[in-house]
Amino acid sequence: MTLMSYRQALHDALRSEMLRDENVLLMGEEIGVFEGSYKITAGLLAEFGEKRVRDTPIAEEGFTGAAIGAAMLGLRPVVEIMTINFSLLALDQIVNHAAKIYGMFGGQAKVPLVIRTPGGGGQQLGATHSQNIEVYYAFVPGLKVVAPSTPADAKALLIAAIRDDDPVLFLENLALYNTKGEVPNHDTPAVIGKAAVTREGHHLTLIGYSRMAHVAKKVADQLADHDGLDIEVIDLRSLRPLDRDTIIESVKKTHAAVIVEDDWLTYGIGAEVAASISDGAFDYLDAPVRRVAMAEVPMPYSKSLESAALPSENDVIQAIYQTLEAIGHRRTKTGPHD
């Protein structure tokens, strides 16, 4: 194991897969000479050359579609779309083509493509650069959507995505790039489609993905220290397919659930998780399922408004206590955030 940043873990996964398989190539805006807007691809142009690290024009539809076509002929392109906001320009190619080609032609062509792209707010980038619209892709059969929250998962899921024969939307997050964690030195791929229980507990199930899985774990650890609460945390990791069994098994044990997400509440990822809990664990619930999500506004620029719009650790803590109090749980100590 090595302690490294989420950014470094992504970089290492790309590099080791490029060394392993010469069909792996990188495409995207500013990934070569500029070394990537978030420096994930730093040094790779120098090491692998222009053939395998391709700076593209600012043409998301064109280069994403070209990557899909190259994948149909057996290359394994990894496309970087600078932020998930810009993926909207490639929506036709991702939804109408990448997601359809395998099924629509009766299984005759595979699309082994990875689209890496970060979501996230909190950087004062305003309404068009702060969205979390992964649900658009998680909605679509034919795509796989993964959203790692730790450096270890970032590496293992990226390796899995590159080796997978289907198009994978690989969601990163601006706020996670500098976070650190222990990462295995080996290149074992993760299993796409499986959630992780990142903390075991019996008082309540706290469910998140990407940045909010990170926040969920942090909050649960704090409440254990300060209030003796024993909260189970689930990191979804995969948004399509969705690992409903892990969620249901946990809620059957804890009898309560809070879902935390950076996307908008109405029709968001949490809505699907809540509906799944209603289907699979209705009789086990002692309180309504709560969701903590971003305020339903275009993200404002000003720091005061932006902070208010994004779900915070304190918002999560409040939702947890309100849920627990509804089922008669009394606080043993005063937490740091009330």
Added chain:
Amino acid sequence: MLDFYREMLFIRRFEERAARSYTQALIGGYCHLNLGEEATVVGLISSLRPTDYLFTNYREHGYAIARGIDPRRIMAELYGRVDGVSKGWGGSMHMFDFEHRLLGGYGIVGGQVPLATGAALAIDYRGGDEIVMCTMGDGTTNIGAFHESLNIAGLWNLPIVYVIVNNRLGMGTTVEKSSAEPELYKRGAAYRIEASRVDGLDALAVAEATAHAIEVARSGRPYLLEVVSERLRGHSVVDPAKYRSAEEVASLKEHDPVHTMAARLVAEGISDDVTLAILDQEVLANIEEISAFAEASAFPDVDTLFDYNYATAVPNDSRRLPGQPLFGASTSGAPS
């Protein structure tokens, strides 16, 4: 020339049969025909090597035939049967056959253009000597994907021939009404891509122009070829084309590429009326056998509905019919 004629006539009769089958409800959905484009289709495809790749749009039956795919499987696809080229998953707009390197008909205008560009990238990446041909309609040249793709192909020197089949109508809107530069091949200049225009009613002229375009592509530069063609009928089978004048329709008949080619064969002494009439009877009989094959083919089994969810199986993949609960009973085994 006789081979060209036979192929054109076959496409003509196939498409007429498709139109009839559509009215008999043997074919569903949308059905766009190559009627009037036979010389264009045959001329374009004749110069491709079997190893070259073809991407096309939703007006594609003729291309599938010309690429050498068993026409019984093309008709079976139209009928939604298990023997169809896309196993009944694609229909008229989405035919695919890797063996014959038809890498898809695509239903979204412009959708195939970036894909074809990427296929050319893959060829270039591996140092192969194949090329990609990407056909599209005149309306496609106004879409962003067209311009983004030509720019990329021009920058990266990709081995691809973009073909604009200009039948002068995007559904019911004329080229003059939709394109600020109606001489569409001139758009290549913006990307330093060599381009030319050819008469799409003359199969031999199309073949000659295509051979040059392919030569350029094989030498490592993209090419833009505009083929000025005709659409004898509406945009799709159900379109009566009321936006066309009586004079225009009369002129179409006069320039019908299949009739023109037949007249030329007779005039040049290559064939005669009796021989051509016999050929037509043979083709018609063949088409009826093809339709009978397609009609006898089975519909895909409902048990195969989830067979193409993913190429790489993963846990928790949803395989649920409408109305089945998320947890509990499932026709496909354990709930997921």
